[in-house]
Amino acid sequence: MSEPKSERIPAAQRREQILDAAAEVFGERGYAGTTTDQVAQAAGISQPYVVRMFGSKENLFCELLLRARERLETRLRNALTRPEVKALSAAERKAFLGRAYVDLIGEGGIVLPLMQGFLLGHDPVIGKYAREGFLVIYRLLRDEGGFSQDEVRDFLAGGMLINTLLTLQMTGLYDTDDTARELLGCSFGEKIDIVLNAGSAS
Numbered sequence: 001m002s003e004p005k006s007e008r009i010p011a012a013q014r015r016e017q018i019l020d021a022a023a024e025v026f027g028e029r030g031y032a033g034t035t036t037d038q039v040a041q042a043a044g045i046s047q048p049y050v051v052r053m054f055g056s057k058e059n060l061f062c063e064l065l066l067r068a069r070e071r072l073e074t075r076l077r078n079a080l081t082r083p084e085v086k087a088l089s090a091a092e093r094k095a096f097l098g099r100a101y102v103d104l105i106g107e108g109g110i111v112l113p114l115m116q117g118f119l120l121g122h123d124p125v126i127g128k129y130a131r132e133g134f135l136v137i138y139r140l141l142r143d144e145g146g147f148s149q150d151e152v153r154d155f156l157a158g159g160m161l162i163n164t165l166l167t168l169q170m171t172g173l174y175d176t177d178d179t180a181r182e183l184l185g186c187s188f189g190e191k192i193d194i195v196l197n198a199g200s201a202s
């Protein structure tokens with residue numbers, strides 16, 4: 001179906017609309033379980049329009065990964081360049097960045113798409129995007145954040161735990177499983193409400 005002329009919007013805005021929908025659908029269903037038709041339905045447009053703009057599901061997912069990485073990179077860099085953050089010790093800066101990362105969960109479109117990309121590391125195309133993105137963040141933390149190799153490793157390890165808990169939909173067990181509640185509590189701390197609210201909205 002074609003869009004009525006009265007509802008047409010600029011291509012750049014439509015592109016962001018599709019990527020927003022793709023982040024939600026890929027995050028919920030994974031790469032294998034997602035179709036361009038499902039993304040189109042979530043975006044409220046036709047499936048041929050999605051294919052015309054991105055070419056294929058693989059291209060769409062790679063664009064989504066790139067956007068998620070750029071948003072994460074921007075958020076971390078902005079946090080690191082704040083004067084009050086620069087004045088903190090390495091341990092305090094790392095804790096601050098960890099809280100900023102958890103805040104991204106409530107915004108959607110970043111954490112789950114990245115995790116889906118990591119799961120596809122074996123894919124010759126998507127895996128390349130995922131590896132490059134991971135190394136970009138490593139270098140940013142090491143070179144611009146001033147963290148040691150061990151500190152960056154620990155920060156990334158904590159981030160991967162967060163991603164894993166979200167991908168497993170562990171938040172769904174928060175009210176019914178004491179062990180899950182304990183693990184979520186110690187992983188997210190004071191930010192647990194953000195995570196639970198994001199989980200209930202998905």
